[in-house]
Amino acid sequence: MSPDEYIQQHLTLQGLEPFLVATSYNRVNFNLNPYGLSIKQEYLIDPTHSASERFCDLLLALDSTTFGPEGMPMDKWVFYDICYMPGAVFGFGIQAQQAPQELLDLFKVDAQENVLIPLSMYGAIPMTQRDAWMGHNLCSIGSKLKFRNFKGLGTLSKALGLKVVQAKEFYGATQWSSVALNVHIKFGPLKLYTSYTPAHSESHTLTYGFSCTDHALLAAMGHPDYDFERPAPEQWITPNDQEAMITLQDQIEAGEHFCIPSAPQSHPDHKHQVPIASLASKLFTHL
Numbered sequence: 001m002s003p004d005e006y007i008q009q010h011l012t013l014q015g016l017e018p019f020l021v022a023t024s025y026n027r028v029n030f031n032l033n034p035y036g037l038s039i040k041q042e043y044l045i046d047p048t049h050s051a052s053e054r055f056c057d058l059l060l061a062l063d064s065t066t067f068g069p070e071g072m073p074m075d076k077w078v079f080y081d082i083c084y085m086p087g088a089v090f091g092f093g094i095q096a097q098q099a100p101q102e103l104l105d106l107f108k109v110d111a112q113e114n115v116l117i118p119l120s121m122y123g124a125i126p127m128t129q130r131d132a133w134m135g136h137n138l139c140s141i142g143s144k145l146k147f148r149n150f151k152g153l154g155t156l157s158k159a160l161g162l163k164v165v166q167a168k169e170f171y172g173a174t175q176w177s178s179v180a181l182n183v184h185i186k187f188g189p190l191k192l193y194t195s196y197t198p199a200h201s202e203s204h205t206l207t208y209g210f211s212c213t214d215h216a217l218l219a220a221m222g223h224p225d226y227d228f229e230r231p232a233p234e235q236w237i238t239p240n241d242q243e244a245m246i247t248l249q250d251q252i253e254a255g256e257h258f259c260i261p262s263a264p265q266s267h268p269d270h271k272h273q274v275p276i277a278s279l280a281s282k283l284f285t286h287l
């Protein structure tokens, strides 16, 4: 099956509208038909136009509904200064007139209102390294909704968002405790840049990266023809094991290379445990 056929037939996407928040001057550098998926003109939202206000407020509501419990909800200026202007936000939504009551209630939207209700978003910011992007925000309300199974929505939003901005290399930061690691690892083994990050408000943050090849994006989205070879884990880190994080960080700063080869696994006393493997050679082109 061709990548375009696979994406267009993807069950999670049926009935959902892709959207993009980006300025017109950033948009000219983007791929607005990722794997043949088209974004309707009305869902190309320009944050420098005042008509974007309502939708941007709903994105903020999506962010606080999903991130709120994790303790890192964002303010509007953070979206505008750090993501909308330099980068882009891509995601999927449902028109209010087609939305079930569950969704209207959650976002406090009237059924007659002409607005897209966002279910997921992926925000990314360009870096000074050519074609390299940094993840700014990933959220999906898919698993919280009862009216339909949206499994895969977070991963699809990240993969298609990276295709839209035409990223070649990707960097991201997340917490050792985050369930989002289950999304990120779908893009292949994750090269570790930091394992202990006191410059971040959460020092138990890890910084990771991968190359955004079509192979990586399609494998992440579950295309059956694409997969990865994953190194065997050599050690496991639990979300509160600061000593192990610092030891690994010291090794990284001394020039050793490590990756998270595969998904976190369950642990009897912790949220999960995260596998680590050393990289004998430079497997990643952006090092």
Ligand SMILES: CC(C)(COP(=O)(O)OP(=O)(O)OC[C@H]1O[C@@H](n2cnc3c(N)ncnc32)[C@H](O)[C@@H]1OP(=O)(O)O)[C@@H](O)C(=O)NCCC(=O)NCCS
Pocket: 066, 067, 070, 137, 138, 139, 140, 141, 142, 143, 150, 151, 152, 153, 154, 155, 156, 173, 174, 175, 178, 179, 180, 182, 183
């Ligand atoms: C993390 C988040 C984006 C996942 O969205 P989603 O739409 O559920 O993601 P997907 O359906 O694509 O799931 C991808 C994988 O994550 C797993 N996953 C999702 N939520 C999970 C949870 N609460 N616990 C364990 N695994 C979870 C899924 O099972 C799936 O793995 P599998 O295919 O091996 O079963 C969403 O839960 C969210 O918005 N969380 C709050 C914000 C956040 O933490 N953002 C990430 C910042 S780095």
